[in-house]
Amino acid sequence: MTGSTTRLFAARLAGTSVFDPQGDQVGRVRDVVGMIRARGPVRVIGLVVEVPGRRRVFVPMTRVTSIDTGQVITTGLVNMRRFEQRGTETLLLAELLDRTVELADGSGPATIEDLGLDAVRSRDWQLTRLFVRRGTAPRGLAGRLRRRGDTLTIDVDAVVGGVLGLASPDADQGATNLLAAFEELKPTDLAEVIHELTPKRRREVAAALDDERLADVLEELPEDDQIEILSALEGGRAAHVLEEMQPDDAADLISELPAEQAERLMALMDPEEAEPVRRLLAYDDYTAGGLMTTDPVVLAPDATVAEALAHVRRSELNVPLATAVYVCRPPLETPTGRYLGTAHLQRLLREPPQTALGQLLDNDIDPLAPDETLQAVTRQLAAYNLVSLPVVDEDGHLLGAVTADDVLDHLLPEDWRDADEDDDLEGTSGKEAAGA
Template sequence: MSSTSIFVSRIRGLRVVDSDGDQIGKLRDVVVSVRSGTEAPRVRGLVIELFAKYRIFVPMLRVHSIDAVQVVISGVVNTRRFSRRDSETLVIEDLVDRSVTRRGEREPQVVFDVSVRQVRNRDWEVAEVALREAARSRFRRRGHSTIVSWRDIVFGAGPGAQDTEQMVADLEEMNSADIARELHDMTPARRADVVRALSDDTLADAMGELPEDEQVELISSLDMERAADVLEEMDADDAADLIAELAPELAERLLGEMQADDAEDVRRLLRYEESTAGGLMTPEPVIVATDATVADALALVRDEDLTPALASMVYVCRSPHETPTGAFVGGVHIQRLLREPPSLLVSGLIDSTLEPLQATASLAEVSRYFATYNLVSAPVVDEGSHLLGAVTVDDVLDHMLPEDWRGDQMDGVAPVDDDLRDQTTDTEGGARHGDPAQLR
């Protein structure tokens, strides 16, 4: 896709198809989130009408292409009915026909179209706004139209709404740890307003940085549908840790509300004790087939949604290529991929000295493994040598630090200089607080 601006009025009503060309529905609106200052709003996704005016949300991550004829989406789509968050703005419903002023001018004008453009891989933002002079009476024709940058216009808003909107816009630009600290310091009423307005993915990232008791309190305060949406946005291992802290009845209800694929990932993790390789791992490492080339592998690790740790190693497996995979063949370091020709097969570059971790390996064994091999990511397999996931060094550190380290960080308490090696001696009984048997 090119970076050319696309006006929403021209793509509204286009048919939306899957990767096989089968029609799913029609595009009805574009969802954006306003950012701080004069930064252009980020496009979060599309509102798709399926049938009988049943509308769903498709994130831009799933949008493969947009042209004059159709919108192509890929991957698994959440078919839950679309419900707008307080932080979200609909281009057609909220912006078109809205009165605005241009910076430095007093005369109001009316928005009659908005354009969006792709700025990075599957990352879109609002580009321009088409304005028309407001008609001053019912007998006068509308004035001439003009197209301006988003940064050149000013929207009016009530004081309370503007305050919350600005706060959310500022938070959306922070890293997740800083957002968590801001939420921790807010009054309960203020936190409730902001949490209601934050996007699901931002809230999910911040939730993972909060102390466990605050995570439980926050997720329990959300309605069931919103809580499930946020859990789906969390890393599966973080979601499993949180669900394990909930009452079994609530945990099971949330798992039932989540998308089947996401819920299954979490259920698999809940079968393992928390302080084992199986409990620490993420079920979504970078996996390639035995006939994949270096170019194929590098294209996958370029995904900006991958953490640096997960992008550090590619795992070669036989079909199927989703966890649990077919037979695990081996791992290849990204440094090796960068040194080899793009046409070379990845399977010929496997690190033969790297033995995978067993899912039942304790935290002490996992930490020694990382230190021995100088790794930031490691494969986890079952007894049949099927790849189950990957453990990353940040998850290892998270479980080696004192249990209250996140709370101390929120409160600005300096860390105690303990010998962390002592933390690995009490790892054999680190089962999740929830009963995994009740959640299967």
């Protein structure tokens, strides 16, 4: 461990790049695995590393040769079996950050904001210190808005119960510092982290996320996790989160809830936000109507290329929807006036900014009817090499658009997010094992 850091704080490891000896990136640190025992210190036994494909694997500390600012160096040997937490193991970031402990000096409670790790000998690390803030942290969203109490660094044995005090579950644990450690994660990656947590911890993390961020994460979670989290939210907040979701994703989630709960949440939603969701619920799941989103980019024929590019440039628009502008007669909210045709992004990029969209329409591809089957939608997307298709009613009004990502969600097995490979790639180099 020559030249390596011998003292560090665990939260700073979150997101740190992991490299093999040749300098090829293996993945990024997502958590630190420790063992809390009745006697002796908390041993740090390894890192949870996310490798390409969003697979989380275990890298033992015995294979970590160096930890420096911004990087972790391994021996290059990575077991690609998906990490599964054992009963004797503790995820230090996921389970200990934001935990409330009692200080042994009698000065009251404190909240753990970071964890101090020390290298006691070559490749042997221990949890020795806690960075805490006096007092109990506010729970839920309030915990992200204010912090009170002074901070201090203490030894692990300075809390009531010492090491075993950390093993006792916090009845009402916040998630402010855990989320701060993973703040840079995209919704898909944060969803993967949340999926791996215990049900109790998932609910606590969801309570600490703002509505927009939680909505983005819910769209990426398996169905069971979505239902569990939404059902744990207070009714008004659950309705606000559904309003922040894409209408098609909100409709998919609501359709899986008990009828009474679904209707109650729909009634709590803003009527303008609930209306497109109700329309989508009228269609069967595996039809164009059930698959479509009601919020594609829609413009009038006299709108210009410059206006169209400004719309598709919006950061909140997902990639498939940003590839096409649907041109319709007013009104431009779905269901629109008569659908005229599609202006594809590639064509827009080749035309002068002042050109009217009505001059650039692609009318060669027939729009979908809302009752088209999933198989028919898939064939049409594949036949014309498209990532989105318009859906119109029998009178030619645009109802929405089906995108390739929604089709894939319905074609893949329900448990595709949990799919694992049986191959154990033990002994390969980090670059090869990570599929680099």
